[in-house]
Amino acid sequence: MGALISTCHGLLAPFNPWISGFGTALLIMGLLQKYWAIRVSFDAHLMQxxxxxxxxxxxxxxxxxHALTALALQPEEKAGRPWDKRIGNTLRLLRRQVTLLxxxxxLTLSFSLAIPWLVTVA
Known part of the structure; x- marks a missing residue:
């Protein structure tokens, strides 16, 4: 959502460094959050x-x-880990995703509330 807002605003508004900074931060956070969401979904599907x-x-x-090592998705030295460690790592990925979300x-709420002041400053 933040990535969409930042992209649309960047295309429609004149250049403002504050708004561009907020938009860039939202875009980067949106992409990182999506990356972690894909990783969490992959682990969830594997476990299911x-x-x-x-x-x-x-x-x-x-x-x-064997499959993860063959696909270069896991180094060989991580093979044979106990399941409690694997589940713990998956929960760590989920926490990262939730934190980024x-x-x-x-940031989106701050951006939305700050726009009136940022527009008048520029």
Whole structure:
């Protein structure tokens, strides 16, 4: 949402360094938040697929590690990690995503409230 606001405003308004700064920050935060959202979604889908299959967890874990290593999505030394560590890392990714989303919302609200003053300054 912030990326859309910043892009539209940048195309329609005359140059103002404050508004451009807010817009650029919103755009960067929006892209970073989207990146973390994709990572969290990927992990969630992987875990759901593993949970849906009746094979033993050790077999599924070995197959997952092999596939992730073959696709260069995981270094070889991370193979064989315990599931509590994997789940902890996924929760860390989710916290990053939520933090960026919250920061984006705060910046968007600040941007919206500050526009009248920023426009009169320029």
């Amino acid at each position: 697929r593993l949970a849906d299959h009746p094979q033993p967890l050790t077999d599924k874990t070995k197959a997952l590690d 919250a920061a984006q919302i705060v």
